Amino acid sequence: MANVGIIGAGSWGTALSSLLYDNGHQVTVWSIDENEVRMLNEEREHKTKLPGVKLPDDMIFTGDLESAVTEKDVLILAVPSPFTRATAKKMASYVAEGQIIVDVAKGIEESSLKTLSQQIEEEIPQADVAVLSGPSHAEEVGRRLPTTCVIGAKSKETAEYLQKMFISKVFRVYTSPDILGVELGGSLKNVIALAAGIADGLGYGDNTKAALITRGIAEIARLGVKMGGKIQTFTGLTGIGDLIVTCASMHSRNRKAGYLIGQGKSMQEAMDEVKMVVEGVYSAKAAAALAKKYGVSMPIVSEVNAVLFEGKNPAEAVDDLMQRELRSEAAALLWEE
Numbered sequence: 001m002a003n004v005g006i007i008g009a010g011s012w013g014t015a016l017s018s019l020l021y022d023n024g025h026q027v028t029v030w031s032i033d034e035n036e037v038r039m040l041n042e043e044r045e046h047k048t049k050l051p052g053v054k055l056p057d058d059m060i061f062t063g064d065l066e067s068a069v070t071e072k073d074v075l076i077l078a079v080p081s082p083f084t085r086a087t088a089k090k091m092a093s094y095v096a097e098g099q100i101i102v103d104v105a106k107g108i109e110e111s112s113l114k115t116l117s118q119q120i121e122e123e124i125p126q127a128d129v130a131v132l133s134g135p136s137h138a139e140e141v142g143r144r145l146p147t148t149c150v151i152g153a154k155s156k157e158t159a160e161y162l163q164k165m166f167i168s169k170v171f172r173v174y175t176s177p178d179i180l181g182v183e184l185g186g187s188l189k190n191v192i193a194l195a196a197g198i199a200d201g202l203g204y205g206d207n208t209k210a211a212l213i214t215r216g217i218a219e220i221a222r223l224g225v226k227m228g229g230k231i232q233t234f235t236g237l238t239g240i241g242d243l244i245v246t247c248a249s250m251h252s253r254n255r256k257a258g259y260l261i262g263q264g265k266s267m268q269e270a271m272d273e274v275k276m277v278v279e280g281v282y283s284a285k286a287a288a289a290l291a292k293k294y295g296v297s298m299p300i301v302s303e304v305n306a307v308l309f310e311g312k313n314p315a316e317a318v319d320d321l322m323q324r325e326l327r328s329e330a331a332a333l334l335w336e337e
């Protein structure tokens with residue numbers, strides 16, 4: 001049994017707290033929001049973020065970061081990505097040498113182009129930082145529907161320790177040494193999910209969706225491999241797996257925001273209507289900057305940026321994607337001379 005501190009009490013932090021408690025671990029959950037802590041203590045359910053999932057009486061909810069961090073075997077960092085660095089900074093002085101932190105959020109910092117684990121390592125250099133990612137909507141994990149994820153860690157020992165901590169009959173966990181690949185897949189898929197939502201909002205069909213998913217993972221893998229991620233990761237659960245679920249699911253806030261934009265709403269109107277952090281909007285600019293930095297072609301990412309930030313008409317963006325210069329599907333495949 002492990003003593004686990006979950007930092008962030010949104011949908012995903014709450015779903016993981018319930019999952020880990022059921023696995024027999026001791027769970028303390030921290031939130032920055034006093035009202036959220038009060039609601040969780042009184043209701044034993046996150047009424048707005050994960051309704052219907054009852055939380056046990058001996059799960060601790062607190063607004064005191066020090067007590068949530070100290071003497072925990074593992075910390076799960078589950079705040080939305082725009083708050084990761086600031087939260088890590090606040091935690092830093094309470095984190096012990098070698099304490100394991102698992103980042104479960106997805107995103108890239110626009111200003112530094114750093115992944116979340118890189119940001120956490122900068123703020124908390126003494127921590128052993130790992131990541132958990134994969135096709136895993138909180139609503140379905142909360143309902144105990146079979147789900148698979150990947151733990152990325154620097155050492156096999158930490159990866160296997162965390163694998164055993166998370167694994168259950170309904171939550172299967174694989175391990176990987178490719179932390180960067182795992183994180184890039186999880187963050188960049190949100191940008192493609194916006195595109196998939198836009199296509200849905202425009203009334204396009206399954207052919208269009210399949211094209212965006214397939215060409216989307218080609219873009220993600222092209223950039224990811226150039227940055228040092230491994231191709232096997234992009235064809236796995238945290239790459240194509242997470243992309244499929246995000247582009248297809250009714251639970252995806254990125255897809256939903258895209259849908260509203262495809263229906264004619266502005267980016268701000270769409271974000272206001274979704275009422276949650278739409279991480280793809282933040283990652284879109286970072287993805288375009290990374291594509292430029294590494295000299296990689298990312299046409300879908302580029303069109304999403306034009307729609308979000310330059311007011312380009314979504315239908316025109318799709319037209320431009322369809323009428324790009326002609327190419328082969330995979331540059332590495334050649335005819336025999």
Ligand SMILES: NC(=O)c1ccc[n+]([C@@H]2O[C@H](COP(=O)([O-])OP(=O)(O)OC[C@H]3O[C@@H](n4cnc5c(N)ncnc54)[C@H](O)[C@@H]3O)[C@@H](O)[C@H]2O)c1
Nearest residue numbers: 009010011012013031032079080081083105106136137138
């Ligand atoms: N929801 C999912 O299905 C799911 C699944 C896998 C990964 N993720 C990732 O997990 C991360 C969290 O997602 P979520 O769905 O729980 O988000 P969410 O929108 O439900 O999170 C909101 C919570 O974040 C916390 N918060 C709000 N403002 C904060 C601040 N300024 N500082 C610190 N904490 C603050 C509060 O506890 C709030 O309830 C995201 O990066 C997301 O991509 C989510």
